Amino acid sequence: MKRLLYLFPLLLGAQEDFISHYEYGQMLYNNPRGVSCAQCHGKRGEGKVIVTYQDTQGKHALKGPDIRKKSYAQMQKSLNASHSVMPRYYLTDEEIKTIYDYIQKSNAKTLR
Numbered sequence: 001m002k003r004l005l006y007l008f009p010l011l012l013g014a015q016e017d018f019i020s021h022y023e024y025g026q027m028l029y030n031n032p033r034g035v036s037c038a039q040c041h042g043k044r045g046e047g048k049v050i051v052t053y054q055d056t057q058g059k060h061a062l063k064g065p066d067i068r069k070k071s072y073a074q075m076q077k078s079l080n081a082s083h084s085v086m087p088r089y090y091l092t093d094e095e096i097k098t099i100y101d102y103i104q105k106s107n108a109k110t111l112r
Contacts, residue, residue: 025102033089037099040064040086044110045103068107072100 019027029037029045042048047066052059062085067075076096082088091099 025098028099041067044106075100
């Protein structure tokens with residue numbers, strides 16, 4: 001019983017060492033596997049121009065699309081598919097859900 005009394009304060013303080021679901025989503029979005037989602041999709045998933053270039057047919061822009069209004073199923077499918085430009089991150093379903101929740105919460109006021 002005395003051991004439990006000694007451990008109880010440690011258990012109370014342990015909760016502070018863990019990051020929240022939102023913070024974990026933010027961390028994954030900003031640096032999931034060495035390349036940030038935000039670099040191409042913007043700080044909150046709004047999309048942005050990655051690079052512009054010119055060829056014989058004129059000026060073009062390579063854009064990271066707006067992902068704020070994608071459903072979870074769309075995001076999961078997109079992250080698990082191969083793309084010509086976007087690297088595949090091999091995220092778990094839990095990590096994808098966490099990133100999705102982070103984007104939704106970050107944009108809760110602006111997407112209404």
